[in-house]
Amino acid sequence: MIGMNLVEAISTRRSTHALCEPAPEDDAFVSLLEIAATAPDHGMLRPWRWILLRGAARLALGSYLSRGAPPERQHSASAKAKRTPLMAILVFKPSVHHKVFEWEQLAATSSMTYAMMLLLHASGFGSIWRTGSLCTNEELPRFLGLTAEERVLGSLDIGTPLAVPTDVRPTIDIASRVSTMSAPGLSTNELGKPIV
Numbered sequence: 418m419i420g421m422n423l424v425e426a427i428s429t430r431r432s433t434h435a436l437c438e439p440a441p442e443d444d445a446f447v448s449l450l451e452i453a454a455t456a457p458d459h460g461m462l463r464p465w466r467w468i469l470l471r472g473a474a475r476l477a478l479g480s481y482l483s484r485g486a487p488p489e490r491q492h493s494a495s496a497k498a499k500r501t502p503l504m505a506i507l508v509f510k511p512s513v514h515h516k517v518f519e520w521e522q523l524a525a526t527s528s529m530t531y532a533m534m535l536l537l538h539a540s541g542f543g544s545i546w547r548t549g550s551l552c553t554n555e556e557l558p559r560f561l562g563l564t565a566e567e568r569v570l571g572s573l574d575i576g577t578p579l580a581v582p583t584d585v586r587p588t589i590d591i592a593s594r595v596s597t598m599s600a601p602g603l604s605t606n607e608l609g610k611p612i613v
């Protein structure tokens with residue numbers, strides 16, 4: 418159940434590394450996704466899908482990743498799949514040769530994913546978007562049964578937070594990231610209406 422207002426959800430969400438059971442069931446995941454899928458999407462292409470891995474499937478993914486990794490990284494590769502009850506693999510499936518550029522489709526996919534993270538957080542679950550070797554492993558698409566056009570954008574690891582990160586985000590001068598363009602000497606805009 419969602420129990421937070423928007424400002425609280427945005428302000429208090431953190432990427433949660435330490436996750437345990439329970440994670441949302443498949444039907445709960447789909448219910449949240451129905452809401453997240455209303456994120457802005459040029460062309461309404463919904464150029465994405467999710468593959469949910471739990472239990473044995475998750476462990477199989479871990480062994481698969483470790484087999485392809487150099488010896489010194491094999492342990493960490495298999496550990497990646499053990500650290501969360503639910504790995505939701507984010508698959509990007511852009512419409513190629515579409516008038517909506519691929520980067521716009523990627524932006525729509527990110528918007529949906531962030532909405533999903535907020536909804537999970539507001540429902541009491543933690544999540545973290547992980548990329549790394551999931552995105553670079555050349556064999557993984559075949560393991561997951563992806564088509565040639567599809568790409569792994571990482572995993573949303575989801576579960577119940579064991580510990581919520583307490584580290585403070587680096588502060589930035591937000592106001593410095595905003596500028597207002599002025600047109601000195603101009604008294605009317607292009608439509609002929611007074612500016613002030």
Ligand SMILES: Cc1cc2nc3c(=O)[nH]c(=O)nc-3n(C[C@H](O)[C@H](O)[C@H](O)COP(=O)(O)O)c2cc1C
Nearest residue numbers: 430431432433434545546547548549550571582586
């Ligand atoms: C596209 C994307 C990829 C990310 N990949 C990783 C990752 O591979 N490993 C990781 O620990 N965190 C990853 N993160 C999480 C960021 O590190 C995290 O959002 C950042 O540290 C800020 O923390 P916060 O989300 O709690 O504000 C990723 C985030 C995004 C948006």
